[in-house]
Every structure is written in C-alpha cells, then in structure tokens.
Amino acid sequence: MKTKHPLVGELSGEMLGTAILVLFGCGVVAQVITGGFPDSVSSGDHNSIAFGWGLGVTMAVFVAGRISGAHLNPAVTVALAAFRGFDRRKVLPFIGAQMAGALVGALVVRFVYADQIAAVDATHTKATQGIFSTSPGEGVSILTAFSDQIVGTALLVMVIFALTSAVNNPPLANTAPLTIGLLVVAIGMAWGTNAGYAINPARDLGPRLASWITGYHEAMFSANGPELYFWVPIVAPIIGGLIGGALFVFGIERLLPATATQPQEVGVEEAVALPER
Template identity: 60%
Template sequence: MAARLKLPGMLGELAAEFAGTMILILFGVGVVAQVVAGGLGDHDSIAWAWGLGVTLGVYVAARISGAHLNPAVTIALAAFKGFEWRKVLPYSLAQTLGAFVAALLVRWNYTEVLHQMDPGLTRKTQFVFSTLPGNGSLPVGHWGAFRDQIIGTAILLFLILAITDAANTAPAANLAPVVIGLLVVAIGMAWGTDAGYAINPARDFGPRLASFITGYGGAWRDKTGYLYWWIPIVAPIIGGLVGAGLYQGLIGRFLPSAAPQEPGEIPTPRENVEATRG
C-alpha cells in the first residue's frame, strides 16, 4: 500500500529558512568581527568562513525548505523555476529574521573587542555587520556599488541554477551545498572590493538593523551621508533575476528533460516524496 511522506508545511519551511540563514550569518558576520575587531585573520579567512557558512546553512535547511537563505534566490526561483509566489514574502522575512538574530548574537559576543577597537561605534567597525561602497574607504560610488551587486548576484544565481539543475551535471552524493559554498568563496575572492559582496538582501539588512539598534547610529548611511541601505537590497534582487534569466536562456532551455523535482528546491533534497510499503 502506497503512503505519501508527510511534507513539513509552511511553518517548517520558514523555521528551516530562519535556522539556515542564522547559521550562515553566525559564521559570516562572526568572522568579520574576528578579523576587524580582534585582529585575527585576513580577507581569505573572511571569504572561506562565508563560504563554509553557506555550506553549513544549506545542509541545515535543504531537506525542509530547499535552503534558499537569500531573498534574491527565492525571488529568482519564483520567476524562473516554479517556486510559489505566495511563499516569497514569508521566506524573505524568515531569512531576514534569521540574519538579524545571528547578528545580535555576534554583536553581543564581541561587545568588548568592538568597543575597544571603536568606542564610538562608527563606520570603522560598522562593516562588520553590513556592507559599504568600496568597503568604506576605496573610491567607489553608489552606482558603482549598485552595478557590482547586480553582477555579483547574477553570477551567484547563474551558477546556483547550474549546480542544482538535475538535468545538468549536478554534484552527486549530496555535495551540492559544498559546491555552492565554494562558489561563495570564489565570489568573495573575486568580487569583494567594490561593495563587500552582500549578494543577499537578508544578509545585509538583518545585521544592519541589529547594529543600528545596538548603538551604530550611522548604520543606514555611507561615509558621504547617503542612505545607502537600499542598494544591497534592490541590486541583488535585480542581479538574481538577471543571472537566473541568463541561465535559463543560455543553458537551461537546451538541456534534456529531467526527473520531476520540487519547484525551487536547492539542492533538490526531496526527489522521492512517496514511499511504498509491502
């Protein structure tokens, strides 16, 4: 007699997106705090910790929600991969809340070293939590950062779809999270100069809000006083749609058909949703 496995429902999916994004930010924001405020590590350790955070976050959430962990991913999957539009806002809110809570934990844990390094809680340590054009010091303007985030997130989505497409050469043995993590490491090493490679609205807005309510009064602005906070939200969404669209146009439409999978799933953890018993 055939029996359908019970799927988690919306509450379970939102809990998974919250938890997975929280794990991502605990490692990502945590390593920046360690490098900037504690003086331990360098750019490479930042890039690797962000990538490992992504890998671990995906392993946490993939079975239940598909582990988007990023509103730009969720929106792109809704636009091009059949993910339900009614879930886009709840997923995005869960992701942002997970990032916010994780950043609060990092802020609390690194209180002493942050205050020693930067007693006034200025932009000197603000970029521990959120991104700034030119990483706060290099000559990159607002529109340069906007361009950078479109390109970086387009690369992210193009390659996420390539890695997780069952009709393509997807990694075997549940290794897709590892490869996606390596992708984020590569983006960090190649595309981190102009705008700190946020490439994720939840990753930037959640920690930015956490820093603001814990003493960083200038969290919403850059060094010129411009209200910069919207750029790491809008530009990644545009970039995600561009990258996913390019993948579908250049690669996806030419691939042979594959076995059905859950729409929008990353990295397709629930390919078999039915179990039979004798």
Template identity: 55%
Template sequence: MTRWPKLPELAREMTAEFAGTLILILFGVGVVAQVIAGGPALGDHDSIAWAWGVGVTLGVYVAARISGGHINPAVTLALAVFKGFPWRKVLPFWFAQTLGAFVAALIVRWDYTEILHKFDPGLTIKSQFVFSTLPGNGSLPVGTWGAFRDQVIGTAILLFLVLALTDVRNAPPLANLAPLIIGLVVVGIGMAFGSDAGYAINPARDFGPRLAQYLTGYESAWRDQYGNFYFWVPIAGPLIGGPLGAGLYILLIGRNIPEEEEGTGMTEPRPEYDVS
C-alpha cells in the same frame, strides 16, 4: 518516546529558512568581527571569504530538507520567477531569512561587545563594516552606483551557478554535495568581486545585521562613509541580479539541455537540496 507535533508546512519552511540564515550569518558576520575588530593576526580577506563560504554550505545543509535551503531573498525571488516556487511563500521566506540574519547579528554583537568597544568606542563607520556592507569596503573609491552595479553582477553570477548546480537535467554534483559547491561559489565571488561593495549578494544578509547594529548603538548604520543613504543598495541590487542570473542560465544553458531519450534510464533522482 514523545513526538513533537509537526508545524504546518509553511511554518516548517520558515523555521528552516530562519535557522539556515542564522547559521550563515553567525559564521559570516562572526569572521568579519574577528578580522576587523580583533586585528590582522586573527585573519585576513581570505579567511573572511572562506568563512562566508562555510556559512553558506552549512546554512543550506541545515535548511535544505525542509525548505530547499534558499537562505537568501534573491534566491527565493529568482525561483519564484523562473522555477515555479509559490509566490504566496515569497514574503514569508523573506521575513524568516531576514529575522534569522537579524538574530544572528545580535548574537555576534553581544559576543564581541568588549572587542568592538575597544576597537571603536564610538561605534562609528570604523567598525560598521563588521555587520553591514559599504561601497568600496569603506576605503576604496567606489560610490553608490558603482556598488549597485557590483551587487547586480555578483548576485547574477551566484544565481546562474546555483541553477547550474541544482538542475538535475544538467550534470549537478551528486552525493548531496551541491551545498558544498555552492559554498565554494560564494568563496570565489568573495575573492573575485569583494572590493566594490563587500559582496553582500543577499538582502537578508545585509539588512538584518544592519538593523541589529542600528538598534545596538550604530547611529550611522543606514548610511555609507560619504553620508549617503546606502542601505537600499544591497537590497535592490541582489533582487535585480538574482532573477537576471537565473534567466541567463535558462536562456544560455537550461533550455538547450537535450531531453532524455526514452528508455535510456539516465534520469537522476531529485536531490533533497534541490532549490528548484
């Protein structure tokens, strides 16, 4: 049997992050396209929340063995700040994650061409939410700073729980179930914190598809429904909220977990999906 030569370590990890994020966005942006452009008979807010959670679960499973399954620049940054992830890998991971999101959005844009053009022939703010987030989901009375606050809070919740679910000194899910539970966390955030800003909680998830929609005809891609430059909010908010949530986990829980008593034999094996 012919064996393919292995890529260098960093290239393998970038490939995994690209693939994992691509899977995430195929499910996430795909379900929003179906619900927004296809009509309410094809889904609602709950189906959007569940499909994003499924996308996260499958994306993490795809990448976990090779790269840890970050699939989110906010996760990568938080792990670099608090968990020893190499800083030299942060920018390459960000690039791979954003590229994966960009390519996935192009695929969805291509696949939904006819439906999007029928729903919104001018490719305006009406269907922009399919690919990128907007304050107040484009219709509720939320402005730039309200959305920024929401992104900080939502991503802090995500990273707090990611660290809780992958800390082998705590009580993490066993039998390789952590990616599934992390997907459920995203479902919960979508159902509880989806109104203010569309719960991007992931800079690559928003910027990659936003760039894709701009390059395929959405002239308003960088602005919100008020005409303000908005693209920076789902980038800056998560990059602040991620380390904040990770730091709070370490402060409140991680540093307070009792050390294993010598000879108890209670140490769990390091999970393959452990992002720490």
C-alpha cells in the same frame, strides 16, 4: 513523516539557516576587525572572510536544505519563484524568515563581540560597521556598487541554478552544499572590493538593523561617504538574481536535451517533472 504545517517547518529552516549563515559570516568579520587588538597581530584577512562566509553558507545549506530548500537569500527566493515554479504565496513569508534569522544571528554576534568591539571602537562608528553590513569601498560610487551587486548576485543565482538542475549534470546531493559554499568563496575573492559582496538582501539588512538598534547610528549610510546606502544591497541583488536565473534558463537549460526530472529548490532532493520546452 509529513507535518500538518509544512510552511512552519520551511520558515523555521529558512530562519535558522540564515541565522547560522550570519553567525559564521559576521563572526569571521568581527574576528578579523577586532581580534588583533591591541597587539596589532593579524587575526585574518580578506581570504579568512571569504572562506568564513562560504563555509557558513555550506553549513547553513546542510541544516536547512532538506526542510526548506535552503534559499537563505531573498534574491534566490525571488528567482526561484520567477523561473522554477516556487509557490509565489511563500515568497514574502520566506523573505520574512530570512530577514528574522539574519537579525537574530547578527544580534548574537553583536552581544558576544561587544567587549572587543568596544575596545576597538567605543563609540560604534563606521570604523566597525563593516562587521555587520556592506558598504562601497573608498572612492567607489553608488552606481559602481549597484552594478557590482547585480553582477555578483547574477553569478550566484546562475551557478546555483546550474548546480541544482538535474538536466545539467549537477554534483551529488551530499556535495551540493559544499559546492555552493565554494561558489560564495569565489564570488568573495573576485567581487569583494567594490562593495563587500553582500549578494543577499537578508544578509545585509538584518545585520544592518541589528547594528542600528544597538548603537550604530550611521548604519544606514555608506562607511565612506554621506550617501544613504542601505537600499543598494536590497534592490541590486534582486535585479541580479533575476538576470542570473534568466541567463541560465534561456541560455543553457532550454538548449539542453530533454529529461524527466529536475529539482525545484536549492537543497531539495525530490524531483519534479520538467516543463515542456
């Protein structure tokens, strides 16, 4: 049954899907950072964080894929508009919904983990800012972090395009969310040290704002220096997403045999006619 207001449903899907993504992702980081206090017993490590974020993506795509395509990421939305014919009039509304969902999800994490955070870091300093947003590692320059985010997001979008292209032997529709989640796990394990693999402007800015309005007054800065950092996980992933989309479209897809159908968005099963090549 078709709704009279399909955009409302799509925006609801993007908002709720991104909120779920952040609830799992920021939640697992909060557990790792605060869960062992005060006994110094480990409650996880980098692998826990990588799998937590990856499984969060999987669950979010299952929730939102059918109604909105489960972009969940402004870099993906922009790349789809540039290379997949996604309606450009929907780009800003989708990004707004993603940002709102990330903000709401992070506020829930901030509220539920408030006691644990206060026990570990009562004045809400950069020591626990990493629960909510990313930052360059110690000794990592802004240029390196910027480059890292371009590469990580290019990998994300390129492989998402590969996984959802009917001309490229993609996984079955019901396994695509799991495969995309594993892709995020792989990126986290391979590209997590330099800058925390935000690879998603909404995932970073929404929680960053949530922390800023709840007491983290240095949230917009690097956790390992005085530099203003919030813009890096916004700008670099957009550039990386466009590069990744272009690499797949021009380096793979246009060289494949012609076929009759191709999905338009990440989680949508309905196919559309391929453009002539």
